[in-house]
Amino acid sequence: MVGSTVMAGGGVEVTRVGGRWRVTRPWPRLLRPVLHSYAGYWEAAASPYRVRLVPTGRAVVVISLGEPFARIRRLGDAGPSSQVTGSLVAGLEDGARVCDHPGGQEAIRLELTPLGAYRLFAVPMSELTNRVVELRDVLGPDAGVLVERLAATSDWGARFDLLDLALSARLARGPRPAxxxxxxxxxxxxxxxxxxxxxxxxxxxxxxxxxxxxxxxxxxxxxxxxxxxxxxxxxxxxxxxxxxxxxxxxxxxxxxxxxxxxxxxxxxxxxxxxxxxxxxxxxxxxxx
CATH class of the missing domain: 1.10.10.60 (Homeodomain-like)
Incomplete structure (x- = not known):
């Protein structure tokens, strides 16, 4: 259920969606061709929850600014769950994945076209198929610095500014798909x-x-x-x-x-x- 929308200045828009607040801003021109979704969010009331992620044909980046997911596993997989302790990258999937969260989530979530992700991650996308890995394992140690800077400010306009610059710079030097x-x-x-x-x-x-x-x-x-x-x-x-x-x-x-x-x-x-x-x-x- 979508509630009221509030304009917070600088083009930032805050909307109540069910039990969470969703924060958006118009995307930079360079990023528009590679994005399906780019939004921040936080829970209105911290409570544990479980969701099933289904295949979408998109890669996902979750930058965790609060509590991370407690458990991430492929549906029906009896093996160990993914050992992701913070911000993450999920490649394209051909099956469902179940995610448990303890509550208190605050994050920025991006959905990327697969070829946009190929440029941004600068690795073969086949290496990420059906996998969830730490953000730093894909973007390198600079990812940790970026997450720390994002978490250090509560201003969403400033957060989007930081992330826009980092994504645009990486995209500009990434490999071009055939x-x-x-x-x-x-x-x-x-x-x-x-x-x-x-x-x-x-x-x-x-x-x-x-x-x-x-x-x-x-x-x-x-x-x-x-x-x-x-x-x-x-x-x-x-x-x-x-x-x-x-x-x-x-x-x-x-x-x-x-x-x-x-x-x-x-x-x-x-x-x-x-x-x-x-x-x-x-x-x-x-x-x-």
Whole structure:
């Protein structure tokens, strides 16, 4: 439930969203092509919670300015949970992840396009697939200094200024994705995943094998898995709208039938379309 919005000066906007406050400001021009979301937030009342993060086709950065997540694990994974103690980077996922938080969270969260993340992180995105790692393990020791400076001020305008400068500088010197991979991602994302890999390879002028290798390196998922995730993410967005119709969503997103839709939701999110439609969804997370 969204409450009132307050303008805090300098273009900073503060909005009550459920049990938290969300802080935003217009993004710098250089960052706009690589971002899906960029916001600060803090809890209105500190209380433990659990969310399920589902695949979105985006990379995530969480800069923790308060309490960090207590436990992060892949759904159904019996192994140890990710040992992340503070700010984190999450690569692209092909399955759901459950996160537990003790309460008292204050953070800045960014959702990046995969090729924007490739430029910003300056590592092959395939190395981060289905992984959650410490921010400093990707951005180096300077990340710790940046987080300390962000935490040292309570002024959100100043926080965004610091982070805008750091992100813009890193992005400017980051590696450039191959034009063919950029075009392949654009084709898939604009079509919601409804483009055959063979057609993409033909359009960019590469063999399918070469496309799969280069695309997976720079995006983090294979073209086929990207298509599945993008189709799922589009369906999830449609299902959570008021008056959503399951049959219409099935047809609009290119699923063969509702059984196919159900299988994909169970495989990628560990839930059903019906439960997703009834859940509260915030920035790729289902409240549990």
């Amino acid at each position: 034009p063919e991979v950029t075009h392949a991602w654009r084709l898939l994302s604009r079509a919601g995943g409804a483009v055959p890999v063979g057609r993409i390879a033909a359009e960019v002028g590469w063999s399918q094998g070469h496309l799969i290798r280069r695309y997976t390196e720079q995006v983090g998922l294979t073209p086929k898995m990207s298509a599945r995730v993008l189709r799922f993410h589009r369906a999830m967005g449609l299902l959570t709208r008021d008056g959503a119709n399951l049959a219409e969503v099935t047809a609009a997103c290119g699923f063969y039938d509702q059984a196919h839709l159900n299988r994909e939701f169970r495989a990628l999110a560990g839930t059903t379309p019906g439960r997703t439609a009834a859940a509260r969804v915030t920035e790729g997370a289902l409240a549990l």
